[in-house]
Amino acid sequence: DAKTTQPPSMDCAEGRAANLPCNHSTISGNEYVYWYRQIHSQGPQYIIHGLKNNETNEMASLIITEDRKSSTLILPHATLRDTAVYYCIVRVAISGGSYIPTFGRGTSLIVHP
Amino acid sequence: DAGVIQSPRHEVTEMGQEVTLRCKPISGHDYLFWYRQTMMRGLELLIYFNNNVPIDDSGMPEDRFSAKMPNASFSTLKIQPSEPRDSAVYFCASSGGMNTEAFFGQGTRLTVV
Numbered sequence: 001d002a003k004t005t006q007p008p009s010m011d012c013a014e015g016r017a018a019n020l021p022c023n024h025s026t027i028s029g030n031e032y033v034y035w036y037r038q039i040h041s042q043g044p045q046y047i048i049h050g051l052k053n054n055e056t057n058e059m060a061s062l063i064i065t066e067d068r069k070s071s072t073l074i075l076p077h078a079t080l081r082d083t084a085v086y087y088c089i090v091r092v093a094i095s096g097g098s099y100i101p102t103f104g105r106g107t108s109l110i111v112h113p
Numbered sequence: 114d115a116g117v118i119q120s121p122r123h124e125v126t127e128m129g130q131e132v133t134l135r136c137k138p139i140s141g142h143d144y145l146f147w148y149r150q151t152m153m154r155g156l157e158l159l160i161y162f163n164n165n166v167p168i169d170d171s172g173m174p175e176d177r178f179s180a181k182m183p184n185a186s187f188s189t190l191k192i193q194p195s196e197p198r199d200s201a202v203y204f205c206a207s208s209g210g211m212n213t214e215a216f217f218g219q220g221t222r223l224t225v226v
Contacts, residue, residue: 034214043117043204043217044156087156100146100169101206101215103156 022088117218131193138207
């Protein structure tokens, strides 16, 4: 599986967009990019995933570069409740579309007033 | 669905005692994962099951750890005998069916004194 690199920490002002980068330069053509976050004392929570096209849902947007070597998770209007550790995962789908989430250290995002 | 349910939420036990952690996955999911999270090592995958069968237990740290999934709606992670270094938060997750992402429980915080 492709290795990912994320900055250990970032901060963002409340109401501003939070842009969290992830490098995955060894990604293969059939590997998806998934993002999870973990709010303190809770289990990780799925945010969004994509293969090559940009994706958007009610939580965030995912921008994947054309060469797929990096991606950015965008929280368009960060709130204090978005303070969490954000994990970028690159995984090959296994049978039935499932995959095995394997986590690195992630990015600790602090949203301040 | 109530999501992935883990019990107990907190467990304090003395060194040498047997500890059993329980997990109820989301109905219809055919993959179940057990993770351990510590400050030092982050989120580590211990073992995962597919259709109640253990597929990969290479992450289980020692023979003191064992996991079972007797049916599609229940799994246990047992530590016997427990040691202080087993203190961590243990997460269970499930995936499958219409969902490719994994859903995590709230975790069990284990303290071995």
